Amino acid sequence: MSQPYVSETRNIASYAVDLVAALGSDTVFSLTGGMAMFMNRAVATHKRLKPVYCQHEQACVAAAEGYTKAADFRRAGFALITAGPGVSNSVTSLLSAYGDSAPVIVLAGQIKTDDIDRFGTRAHGIQEVPSQALITPCVKKFARVDPLNYRKQLVETLAEAFAGRPGPVFIEIPLDVQGAPIEYSVETIVADQAEIEKRIIASRDAQQSLARISDALGELLKAKRPLLYVGNGCRIAGVEEAARTLISRYDLPAVFSWLSFDILASQDKHWFGCPGGLAPIYSNEVLARADVILFLGARLDLGTTAFQRHAFGDQARRLFIDIDPAELAKFAGFPNTKCIEADLHALPIAVEQHATTNSAAGEGWLQWCIARRDQYLPEERERLQSTEMTVFGVAELLSRWSDGKVFVPASSGYAEETFSRFFAPGQGTRFFNGASLGSMGLGLAHSIGASFGSPRRVIGLEADGGLMLNVQELATLSHYAPKGHVLFVLNNGGYESIRASQSRYFGAVSGVDGETGLFIPDLAKIAEAFQLRYLRVDSLAALDELLPKLDPNDPPILVDLCVARFENRGPSVKTKIGEDGKPYTTPLAELSW
Incomplete structure (x- = not known):
């Protein structure tokens, strides 16, 4: 193993960045900000870290989650964000990583130590939020670094990302602490790296x-x-x-x-x-x-x-x-x-x-x-085959094409759940999403992170509604252009899972499509605006013809899959509303078509 890199300009910010890199992370997902300026500089000048600049802090942390999952949890995902709104923007992605035991390391800026609120006011420092109270429930460990104990704090907190049940850790470094000059060497980094690894091993009993x-x-x-x-x-x-x-x-x-x-x-x-x-x-x-x-x-x-x-x-x-x-x-x-x-x-x-x-x-x-199994599967296929472009048919075709690829579907929604239900992994296939939280909007950022966490080809899969929640990350995908990245968008014209539940319980719908108040722009125009290649696919036959033509060396492409608005998702339990108005689920033994 090569010796760790040591930054030329040495301060607490550079030390934190150098130590994270020494643990194996080779990519950092960041959005620059004034309260993280010394860490931003340490990342920009680091010889072994590739900075990927996202368009939103939620996407930075989500990309870090995608990175570590694509690396099979062997290397931590690394995100660097600024203080205040940058911190609050990260919460949803931190919760996703926490629930899925993803070792994600977040370095965050903070206002100067003397400016941090000590009075319990609603708003005190410039763009200050109560970060410790906000973030602590969302991570394994939160630490605010001080200049006297920074090495101990960093070692203890970074070890927690992998010790026991892994998960995200959050290290906040006030601006005055970031820039504090210190002396350290390769040997210092190696010693702290060894202590972190010792703590991880000791946690395993x-x-x-x-x-x-x-x-x-x-x-x-x-x-x-x-x-x-x-x-x-x-x-x-x-x-x-x-x-x-x-x-x-x-x-x-x-x-x-x-x-x-x-x-x-x-x-x-x-x-x-x-x-x-x-x-x-x-x-x-x-x-x-x-x-x-x-x-x-x-x-x-x-x-x-x-x-x-x-x-x-x-x-x-x-x-x-x-x-x-x-x-x-x-x-x-x-x-x-x-x-x-x-x-x-x-x-x-x-x-x-x-x-x-x-x-x-x-x-x-x-x-x-x-x-x-052999008796059931032909019956299922016969029941679900359709002349329409269904998610079942999409999953069937992509399953046959999946060998050796990394599939990163979205984490929520009718189309995504249907896809996960019917996808059948091939040889060497990886498949993951943000399962524990099931948040809409993280799929694109997860797949971008995965492209840097694995040498294998990454296939993203979002739904049209979910894509809009972080559509700005198409800029990140376009700019960094990971080879062979395909973003399939399951386009069923809105929020189909919400449409189905509202129709079932109320006989009417609202806020699910253009007719009921939800506007989703033309995906072809979106792709053009972000300078991405675009293809529209209207049939399973056209998709089957397309797949072998998607060259693994080509720049990213957005493939608009115009799927049926509604389809049978196969056997399931049913959610019903009791006379008391409370929902309940039918027994597993009654799973049926």
């Missing part, structure tokens, strides 16, 4: 985690109908290969979440999709027939479990492994359930400890699962 995970594997392998639920915690811990080894060695059926289903290619015989409230029936049938289910690093949020975590696989002995005790507390006290606090970094050794252990499962179990 390897021996206790190993024993607990090994015991859980032993219980799984004694089952007659074992099922492995592979959560995104496996990727965050970097143990995807160990999970694949476990699956293949014992012929284990495996199910996934929408963030983890690309850990195994969908063509693999052990891949049985994502059970839940919007899911293929066979996935839920496999979940409901298992007698022992081992959940590896899966949050199982309310959306995944259709607001019924108590019933999610409750016929089976359920073993939940998670590093976060708060996540495990959701399942504590459920019958026939064991909550295991452990770090999945120990999974590879635990799997090898069981290398000579035989599985008690009969051959008939996997074959039954395969038969249910």
Whole structure:
């Protein structure tokens, strides 16, 4: 490993930037501002950092999230923003990264230390906001750096990005502290880098985690109908290969979440999709027939479990492994359930400890699962095929084209949920979004960040409504022009999920399209304004013809997919309104077309 870079002009701002770069980040997403001026300068003159200047602080942090996810959580996403409104603008993206355990490092400016409000006024310093109170609930750790303790503060805070369950950290450096001159050397950076790595390793409690995970594997392998639920915690811990080894060695059926289903290619015989409230029936049938289910690093949020975590696989002995005790507390006290606090970094050794252990499962179990899948999928395809340009058809075509690519869909909306439901990852495909928060508008920035976090080709996928929330980032995409980047826009003329729910409950709609008050401009004119190539696609046949022509060396292109306004999303639970006016969800067992 090469020695860290040390800035020529040395102050606390440059030290913070040099240390973050030494941890592996090679790109910083920034929007310049006066209260971050010394950090801006340190970034601009750094020989090993590429600054990418976004158009909004929300996009800076979202791009940093996309960067670290595309790098498989191995390198932190790095954002640099200014004080006041720059800080408040970052909140939504911080919450997205926090929920998805994304190690994002944010350096933020602040007014001079002496000017920071000490009186509890509503507005005190120039563009000042109560940043500590605002940001602390949104991140793993917030730190305001002072000139006497800056090294200790930076080490402690940067380690938190990766220690235990990863997540974003926020380091605020007042303007007078940023510019404070200091002396440091390569050896100083190396020493602090080593201390950070030491703290990260110490957080893993390897021996206790190993024993607990090994015991859980032993219980799984004694089952007659074992099922492995592979959560995104496996990727965050970097143990995807160990999970694949476990699956293949014992012929284990495996199910996934929408963030983890690309850990195994969908063509693999052990891949049985994502059970839940919007899911293929066979996935839920496999979940409901298992007698022992081992959940590896899966949050199982309310959306995944259709607001019924108590019933999610409750016929089976359920073993939940998670590093976060708060996540495990959701399942504590459920019958026939064991909550295991452990770090999945120990999974590879635990799997090898069981290398000579035989599985008690009969051959008939996997074959039954395969038969249910093979029986169901042709029926689903027959039901959902259409002469229209549907998201189901788009997902089917892009799945066939997905090998080796990074797909970054938007995080919310009718079209996006439909796409995630039907996308089937190929060999070496990566697929992620901001699943925990599900915020509209982050997809474009996520995909821009991904283009700098992975050497593979990145395919963005936004909806027309979501695109408008951060449409200014088309300027960032156009200016930096990552090769081969394709931005597919699922254009259904507005907010289809809101239209559907308003129609279902009220029989009328508002604020969902041009007729009801929501104007979305012509995407061709938008692309022209941002100097982006543009193509409109009106049929699945035209999309099928286009895909092989999208050259990986070409500059970015916006592809306007004019999809059907409404389509069947397949089997789902139903949300209904009770006589008391409260919404409730039908049982998972009643998942139906």
